Amino acid sequence: MNTxxxxxxxxxxxxxxxxxxxxxxxxxxxxxxLLLLISILSGYHGGPIRGAYVSFWAGLVNDCxxxxxxxxxxxxxxxxxxxxxxxxxxxxxxxxxxxxxxVALSVSTGVxxxxxxxxxxxxxxxxxxxxxxxxxxxxxxxxxxxxxxSSIINWTVSSDMPREVxxxxxxxxx
Amino acid sequence: xxxxxSDRPRVVLLVLMVAALTLLTAQFRNFLPVDDFQQGFRDxxxxxxxxxxxxxxxxxxVWNGIFNYxxxxxxxERLQMEIARMRGExxxxxxxxxxxxxxxxxxxIDYLELETVVARILGVxxxxxxxxxxxINKGSDDGIKEGAGVITKAGLVGxxxxxxxxxxxVRLATHPDFRVGxxxxxxxxxxxxxxNGTADRLILDAGINVDAQVSIGExxxxxxxxxxxPQDIPVGRVHDPDVEADYARSIEIDLSASLxxxxxxxxxxxxxxxxxx
Numbered sequence: 054m055n056t057x058x059x060x061x062x063x064x065x066x067x068x069x070x071x072x073x074x075x076x077x078x079x080x081x082x083x084x085x086x087l088l089l090l091i092s093i094l095s096g097y098h099g100g101p102i103r104g105a106y107v108s109f110w111a112g113l114v115n116d117c118x119x120x121x122x123x124x125x126x127x128x129x130x131x132x133x134x135x136x137x138x139x140x141x142x143x144x145x146x147x148x149x150x151x152x153x154x155x156v157a158l159s160v161s162t163g164v165x166x167x168x169x170x171x172x173x174x175x176x177x178x179x180x181x182x183x184x185x186x187x188x189x190x191x192x193x194x195x196x197x198x199x200x201x202x203s204s205i206i207n208w209t210v211s212s213d214m215p216r217e218v219x220x221x222x223x224x225x226x227x
Numbered sequence: 228x229x230x231x232x233s234d235r236p237r238v239v240l241l242v243l244m245v246a247a248l249t250l251l252t253a254q255f256r257n258f259l260p261v262d263d264f265q266q267g268f269r270d271x272x273x274x275x276x277x278x279x280x281x282x283x284x285x286x287x288x289v290w291n292g293i294f295n296y297x298x299x300x301x302x303x304e305r306l307q308m309e310i311a312r313m314r315g316e317x318x319x320x321x322x323x324x325x326x327x328x329x330x331x332x333x334x335x336i337d338y339l340e341l342e343t344v345v346a347r348i349l350g351v352x353x354x355x356x357x358x359x360x361x362x363i364n365k366g367s368d369d370g371i372k373e374g375a376g377v378i379t380k381a382g383l384v385g386x387x388x389x390x391x392x393x394x395x396x397v398r399l400a401t402h403p404d405f406r407v408g409x410x411x412x413x414x415x416x417x418x419x420x421x422x423n424g425t426a427d428r429l430i431l432d433a434g435i436n437v438d439a440q441v442s443i444g445e446x447x448x449x450x451x452x453x454x455x456x457p458q459d460i461p462v463g464r465v466h467d468p469d470v471e472a473d474y475a476r477s478i479e480i481d482l483s484a485s486l487x488x489x490x491x492x493x494x495x496x497x498x499x500x501x502x503x504x
Contacts, residue, residue, distance in 0.1 A: 057373035064241065065272065068268075068272055069272050069275045069276055069279055070279065071279075071353040072269075072272065072274040072352070072353045073275075073279040073280045073283065074279055074280070074283040074286070074287065075353055075354075076289040076349075076350045076351060076352065076353045076362075077283075077291070077350060078287070079292050079294075079351075079405060080294050082351075083355055084353065084354060084355055085354075086354055086355065087353075088354075101236035102236050102238075102239050103241075105236065105239050105240050105243055106239070106243070109243045109246070109247070112247070113250075113355065114268075115354065116265065117264070117265045117268040117269060118268075118269070118272075118352070118353055118354070119352045119353055119354050119356045119357055120265065120269075120352060120357070120389045120396055121356050121357075122248040122251055122254045122255065123250045123251070123253075123254050123261050123264070123265055124246075124248065124250035124251035124254065125247075125251065126356075127246075127247040127250065128244055128251070128326055131240055131243045131244070131247075132240065132244075135240050138236075159383075164355055167356065171356070174251065174255070177402075177403035177404055177424070180231050187355050189390065191355050213347070
């Protein structure tokens with residue numbers, strides 16, 4: 054299956070889930086950011102360029118789903134994906150808890166950046182009184198989905214990429 | 228001179244950001260295909276959404292049972308108190324109704340008999356982007372249009388700001404971008420009220436003179452005119468008349484319709500009969 058066909062399928066499936074089941078799954082009014090998570094994971098698995106492209110389209114899809122001006126999410130998601138991709142090498146060998154914290158932090162940052170950009174464009178849609186709380190809770194809730202979604206996104210964005218050859222230095226051979 | 232390979236992601240990122248900004252500009256300049264694209268996308272996935280919603284209903288019920296159990300108990304207690312209060316008020320209302328009709332007749336207000344479509348609330352849009360927004364189960368196929376006023380029997384709720392074929396989004400009166408022309412019943416002063424992001428309250432800070440006589444509890448209705456709302460829809464009561472203001476008043480209005488516990492709404496149809504009211 055072609056990579057971009059897989060990406061399209063995953064994004065549409067995510068849009069359907071985001072606008073149906075995940076509108077109900079809320080804690081104190083705060084919900085999961087599924088398409089932001091896809092952007093983060095595509096940056097993590099697909100590298101900065103592929104991650105940026107996938108997350109741009111994920112942003113556009115999210116703009117359609119939540120009826121925000123077309124381009125607001127698409128402006129921020131690639132930035133998050135490229136940042137995650139650049140940090141990926143440092144975190145890949147870390148413990149699972151550290152990586153989970155990284156995902157939560159990325160989601161929270163994404164939510165805050167979207168709110169900031171929305172505000173710049175005159176969209177006062179976020180409840181600014183509870184914005185930090187929203188960012189933290191959305192980050193934690195979304196992180197719970199990262200494990201099952203990670204393998205799907207890995208298959209989606211990197212199954213046709215050449216496998217990385219791991220080199221291991223065994224020390225100086227004398 | 229060769230480019231470093233690490234420069235390429237930056238170039239891609241820059242191009243994508245420019246593309247996003249171009250789309251944003253097109254949207255803010257009301258370049259129609261952009262709006263149509265978004266609506267078309269939502270219309271295409273709408274049937275799939277309904278299927279997933281129906282399939283995941285038991286799961287959603289369990290989720291609500293776990294995370295919203297306290298709210299359900301509170302809601303139940305509140306409704307029981309409400310029923311008891313309404314039973315008590317039922318008899319009193321009979322007497323009050325006659326008095327109200329007489330008073331409204333004196334200030335030249337007719338009872339509201341607007342042509343509306345009843346809509347059920349589906350919930351809030353996905354993600355965390357939209358606060359003070361609700362999704363309803365009626366769309367352009369039901370004859371409603373963007374900008375239509377949304378009310379309940381208790382009064383003003385908001386207006387439609389996105390209308391798809393089978394669903395629409397309601398921007399609530401508490402939304403910071405919400406504006407409505409209002410009239411104070413006693414003084415007959417008119418002004419512009421706005422949402423301020425807090426629950427169940429509007430701020431009236433434009434059009435009212437500093438020396439206008441405004442009292443706590445005074446009834447506020449829509450002023451009509453060029454507004455999207457027909458005149459005389461109940462808005463609420465004055466909570467704080469801000470009598471000590473020096474040069475600009477900021478009057479707080481408690482909304483008569485509770486926006487926290489809504490289930491059904493009435494969308495005002497754009498009929499000539501309604502517009503003439």
